[in-house]
Amino acid sequence: MRLTVLGCWAPFPAPGGATSSYLLETEKATILIDAGSGAVANLLKWGQPEKLDAVVLSHWHEDHTADLPILRYLVRSLFFTGKRTEKVKLFYPESPERPDMSKYQEFFELIPIKEGEFLDIKELKGWAVTNSHQALSYGFKFTNGVKTFGYTGDTGYLPKHAEFFYGVDLLLAECTGFKKDSSYTQNNHLTTEECALLAKNAKAKNLAVTHFWPFYDVLMLLDEVREIYPGAFAVREGMSIV
Numbered sequence: 001m002r003l004t005v006l007g008c009w010a011p012f013p014a015p016g017g018a019t020s021s022y023l024l025e026t027e028k029a030t031i032l033i034d035a036g037s038g039a040v041a042n043l044l045k046w047g048q049p050e051k052l053d054a055v056v057l058s059h060w061h062e063d064h065t066a067d068l069p070i071l072r073y074l075v076r077s078l079f080f081t082g083k084r085t086e087k088v089k090l091f092y093p094e095s096p097e098r099p100d101m102s103k104y105q106e107f108f109e110l111i112p113i114k115e116g117e118f119l120d121i122k123e124l125k126g127w128a129v130t131n132s133h134q135a136l137s138y139g140f141k142f143t144n145g146v147k148t149f150g151y152t153g154d155t156g157y158l159p160k161h162a163e164f165f166y167g168v169d170l171l172l173a174e175c176t177g178f179k180k181d182s183s184y185t186q187n188n189h190l191t192t193e194e195c196a197l198l199a200k201n202a203k204a205k206n207l208a209v210t211h212f213w214p215f216y217d218v219l220m221l222l223d224e225v226r227e228i229y230p231g232a233f234a235v236r237e238g239m240s241i242v
């Protein structure tokens with residue numbers, strides 16, 4: 001199982017960067033988790049879009065979905081050039097923020113996400129958990145039967161997440177604010193302290209942090225995370241984690 005970071009910023013990218021997007025690959029399955037601004041260019045750089053089995057969207061905020069219409073153009077081009085004949089499965093939250101999905105039907109199989117097991121593609125299984133966020137948002141857990149990967153999506157701190165992500169090999173957690181920002185992030189995003197506590201309580205084997213505000217120093221955020229979860233690391237575009 002390999003995770004490649006296509007975008008790690010929010011809600012806008014750092015210069016040359018991209019917002020939330022991650023490519024998860026196993027021997028047989030390839031899925032794109034979120035499709036923020038700049039995701040498609042990085043998918044072409046570090047992934048193989050013709051192999052894409054599914055796109056999974058955590059929620060409809062634009063820093064996670066801005067490139068979905070651009071991805072549609074790419075998938076349509078793959079169909080036109082005969083590079084793919086199968087629709088891409090598109091898993092999405094059925095919430096008021098979602099756009100008109102009819103234009104996606106031609107090249108995507110539309111599948112609303114439900115809490116619990118929602119994805120079963122080749123050897124990859126996925127589960128969703130409801131988050132605390134301004135929009136309906138999900139966290140995900142995926143396994144190929146060997147390794148388990150968890151992604152928080154955008155969320156405030158919820159104790160149930162420690163249970164949902166219990167024992168994952170890698171937890172990719174949003175880390176939007178410093179400890180001092182908790183009055184701003186509450187119920188919507190995780191601070192350094194909260195994402196570290198989540199990983200610690202979930203006994204996650206590794207913690208990767210993401211969803212950085214470009215005006216913050218990522219290494220300073222990481223210092224705070226490591227006070228609670230010493231082995232944590234910060235992701236960047238192009239990073240591949242096996």
Ligand SMILES: [Zn+2]
Binds near residue numbers: 059061133154
């Ligand atoms: Zn959001």
Ligand SMILES: [Zn+2]
Binds near residue numbers: 010020
């Ligand atoms: Zn976000």
